[in-house]
Amino acid sequence: MTTQSTSVGTKQSLGSRIAARAGGGVMRVFLVLVGLFWLMPTLGLLISSLRDASDINASGWWKVFTAPAQLTTANYARLLENDTITNSLFSTVMITVPSTLLVVVIGSLAAYAFAWLDFPGRDWWFLVVVGLLVVPVQVALVPVAKLFGAIGIFETTFGVIIFHVSFGLPFAIFLLRNFFAEIPRELLEAARLDGAGELRLFTRVVMPLGGPAIASLGIFQFLWVWNDMLVALIFADSKNPPITVALQQQVRQFGNNIDVLAPGAFVSMIIPLAVFFAFQRQFVSGVMAGAVK
Numbered sequence: 001m002t003t004q005s006t007s008v009g010t011k012q013s014l015g016s017r018i019a020a021r022a023g024g025g026v027m028r029v030f031l032v033l034v035g036l037f038w039l040m041p042t043l044g045l046l047i048s049s050l051r052d053a054s055d056i057n058a059s060g061w062w063k064v065f066t067a068p069a070q071l072t073t074a075n076y077a078r079l080l081e082n083d084t085i086t087n088s089l090f091s092t093v094m095i096t097v098p099s100t101l102l103v104v105v106i107g108s109l110a111a112y113a114f115a116w117l118d119f120p121g122r123d124w125w126f127l128v129v130v131g132l133l134v135v136p137v138q139v140a141l142v143p144v145a146k147l148f149g150a151i152g153i154f155e156t157t158f159g160v161i162i163f164h165v166s167f168g169l170p171f172a173i174f175l176l177r178n179f180f181a182e183i184p185r186e187l188l189e190a191a192r193l194d195g196a197g198e199l200r201l202f203t204r205v206v207m208p209l210g211g212p213a214i215a216s217l218g219i220f221q222f223l224w225v226w227n228d229m230l231v232a233l234i235f236a237d238s239k240n241p242p243i244t245v246a247l248q249q250q251v252r253q254f255g256n257n258i259d260v261l262a263p264g265a266f267v268s269m270i271i272p273l274a275v276f277f278a279f280q281r282q283f284v285s286g287v288m289a290g291a292v293k
Helices: 002-049 053-058 060-065 076-080 082-115 120-131 138-149 157-180 185-193 200-211 211-226 228-236 243-253 258-278 281-292
Strands: none
Touching: 002 060, 002 185, 002 228, 002 258, 053 076, 053 258, 060 120, 060 138, 082 120, 082 157, 082 200, 082 211, 082 243, 082 258, 120 157, 157 211, 185 200, 200 258, 228 243, 228 258, 243 258
């Protein structure tokens, strides 16, 4: 009986090892195929942005693999000459960068206060912040539009920034507060015994330790604001809209100018991708730290 069970155990152990190895190889192949499939639209957009409009209308983007002479940078030269697209890119940067920085800075300060400072009604105020997470943006569009119109910031860059910051702060405070609360209390108490005030404690201890979480928040906020179209369509200046609205207007007004739309859409997409890959290490560290905690 013992010999038989040992033999069965050995067979199962050997079989499980073979299955694990086969499963690992199959899983890698599957993940590579998923990654290639996910990148296919990006590759198609890139190739389309390097083809002439007549070639785009005549055949699919994959035709370039048999006719590489179709590739040209003339579309990007025309894109740089298109004032609507170039101005919209500048407008998008002017909206996205302040919106991201303000959410990160204000959210970090508020999260530190909720995590480590004692003040009246702290827990109740934090519940209010959590409650604001469930408020959809669409519910606030009409009342906020009326408010912005009354105070004179409707269809202004400042108004769009204020809207994005207001709706980005609840998530930022919730995310960072939970991360900051996991910092060992002994570390903060030791810094206080060394004479560190709250501001120095925040900048010298909490911020370095919370760097991965702050980087993750910055990436999320940047991507959300850069790719936003709903808020920009309603609150942004109609004469100088962000890139998402500008591309939509180009499609509506000049539906056949694919030689401008394709490179414009690719530039609009590649910038947030570059930001993501630039901070990929911090993003992964923040996600893993949150998972461990």
